[in-house]
């Protein structure tokens with residue numbers, strides 16, 4: 001198989017769904033008939049989400065039974081939920097469908113296409129009002145979501161669910177979703193820590209996949225042993241923007257992340273300004289004599305998670321990648337210990353060998369991988385989940 005250097009040369013069609021207009025309105029009315037019990041049947045229709053849906057969504061999110069599994073911070077005000085709905089609609093990237101049962105909103109599904117190296121993947125989210133559970137609304141919404149993801153040109157549909165959510169697991173398995181990986185003890189709810197599963201469904205084959213031998217041949221350059229005395233991890237300063245921009249535009253180094261160069265100066269600045277320690281968004285940066293060797297951006301999640309999530313880790317593959325990866329992971333472990341977070345989670349492609357080696361050296365373990373999650377240099381690459389301890 002020939003290696004295709006330019007991703008844009010490889011066909012990865014993102015089609016425009018015929019039934020989504022530029023204002024994000026779902027205007028093809030699909031009518032389903034759901035039935036339950038003897039002789040009962042109802043009409044189910046689909047429409048796009050609107051800000052007016054915030055009230056019944058607040059009712060769903062603040063239902064303690066739903067909040068056990070559809071985990072966000074609970075309880076939340078209607079105002080807060082309305083602001084979230086507004087943001088989703090303004091952003092427009094994620095598509096949402098509301099199912100109405102006999103004219104009343106009964107549930108909602110979202111299909112959120114990812115970006116960069118995982119732009120062929122969409123993430124699914126779903127909830128149904130408790131009074132309508134078990135009537136087929138979830139199944140009908142999932143079927144529409146699969147159609148929508150296909151129409152958007154996505155090759156994989158993925159989702160996260162929580163241990164013990166048997167209804168949801170059975171629903172997803174019915175549609176062919178398979179568990180690809182899990183992270184242990186992701187959330188603490190009602191007296192126990194729960195695993196979080198990541199499930200995936202292939203809609204269109206993801207070929208070619210990177211082979212193990214090819215992954216090995218893509219080992220980044222490893223510099224000879226040097227003293228690590230000058231390697232320090234510290235906070236980023238405004239004056240480091242040029243260096244961050246340089247690193248974010250290194251085609252080889254960014255393969256451990258979703259980022260695909262070119263990244264504009266404006267995008268780098270926005271990325272930097274999005275770091276807000278008071279809201280739990282942090283970045284550790286590794287320097288040698290004021291030269292940026294790499295960074296690790298992470299989120300300190302609020303209850304019920306109490307974990308640190310590595311969102312992005314990039315090391316300069318030409319400048320002591322192993323030392324930089326080691327120093328950054330030592331630093332995030334220090335942060336975890338200092339503030340008493342429970343675990344550290346991260347998702348790293350199998351081809352990023354310097355980072356993978358450092359994670360393993362530090363006692364991180366993996367439970368599986370999100371299949372074909374990145375598309376890099378013409379190949380689909382699995383992205384492993386790592387957790388510590």
Ligand SMILES: CC(C)(COP(=O)(O)OP(=O)(O)OC[C@H]1O[C@@H](n2cnc3c(N)ncnc32)[C@H](O)[C@@H]1OP(=O)(O)O)[C@@H](O)C(=O)NCCC(=O)NCCS
Nearest residue numbers: 069070127128133134135136137138139161167168170171
């Ligand atoms: C999960 C959820 C969306 C399912 O919606 P629903 O409308 O009840 O789903 P359906 O009626 O279409 O049932 C779908 C499948 O779930 C399974 N199921 C239904 N009731 C079940 C129960 N009591 N226990 C276990 N599985 C059950 C069945 O496999 C069913 O398919 P089948 O009837 O063909 O056998 C809904 O329960 C919900 O909103 N839960 C709270 C929010 C949530 O957990 N969202 C998912 C987060 S990952």
